[in-house]
Amino acid sequence: MITVNVKLFGPLKDILHADEVKVNVSPPYNGEAAFNALAEMYPELRAWKSSVRLAVNLEYTSFDRTLTSGDEISFIPPVSGG
């Protein structure tokens, strides 16, 4: 079991009512496992699974990226800057 810090923004922040949350991730210790662990606590998140992108340590990456304890990750909702 590893623990990662998940940063929350936009609509996801509104769902969790938090800027950041620590999540325990089981094997295979990747982005998808982290999302599923979070969505188990917050079922409203499930609807976002297909539209968010994973960022690990400030970089976009794929959901199968292996995580390490202490990683800062974020599930990035579709952006709307500008």
Added chain:
Amino acid sequence: MITVNVKLFGPLKDILHADEVKVNVSPPYNGEAAFNALAEMYPELRAWKSSVRLAVNLEYTSFDRTLTSGDEISFIPPVSGG
């Protein structure tokens, strides 16, 4: 015989050392006739014949455009604004 006012700009103004010149135009009283009349007085102009555009009363037009006495015309060298 008609008389038109020819406005001069850029390199053409430098050739004639004038902003404006009156030119008597013979038949067929068109832009080309006006250019030829002017080039007879200022042979240096001949080199410009293929690159200037004719303007009559502030509008671009073709060299075969018929002129009327008192028209304000100009032989517009390639522009370089901006």
Added chain:
Amino acid sequence: MVSITTDPIDVASIYQAVQSVHAGGIVLFAGTVRNRSQGRRVNALEYSAYIPMAEKLMAAIEEQMRAQWPLHHVVLVHRVGMLALGEVAIVTAVAAAHRKEAFEACRFGIDRIKAEVPIWKKEHFEDGQEWVVGRDDADTPMT
């Protein structure tokens, strides 16, 4: 130069920052808060960002711009926080020797920022608030 700021963006000072005797062409884009979105009256826009990641991606976009076009100066600034109508949310400004490069690079900059950079806007209406998510570009209030 890239930045995310909570302060009002001063367009005139950005213009001053990019202009120089080496650059013949400057193109500046400013995105401002419009009073309507999809037919509804907007009162304000609230921008939030994943700031360190946004700054990192904006710096990468500046690098891509400089790699593709010979540019003298690049400024990419995005504001966050609550913005009133007419306020400037983003400026992308580019100075180059010639206008073609300046136009292309400036357009690339704003397009990439809107596509990639983790910044989100929430529209504040008379009767509620709404995150702008996955909306077609042409329909967003700020394009």
Added chain:
Amino acid sequence: MVSITTDPIDVASIYQAVQSVHAGGIVLFAGTVRNRSQGRRVNALEYSAYIPMAEKLMAAIEEQMRAQWPLHHVVLVHRVGMLALGEVAIVTAVAAAHRKEAFEACRFGIDRIKAEVPIWKKEHFEDGQEWVVGRDDADTPMT
């Protein structure tokens, strides 16, 4: 709004003139006097215009822009006279609801002005002067 002016062009005030709560995107192009042209050091640029015809054509260009794109504000200003290095010779500025239209219209405006409007520039070098005539766009000092 179009004009030919002998006064210095104030980019900041043009930005103010085009921005509004109806327009989400503003694109501003400024053409300034560059210190080099075709490898030679430029001291100044002198612009002259067939002013009434230039204003008429610039007004027609503004009309063409407004016919092709939904624009809130358009400013096309060209300066004439002797300009020092770094000074602004031309500004084309456009405000539209969305950035795509603003970019396209602004680019169209400067492209048409450079192609059609009877304005000429003379480069002043250390050792002489030269009208810029029929030079490729990419080679002109001010594009």
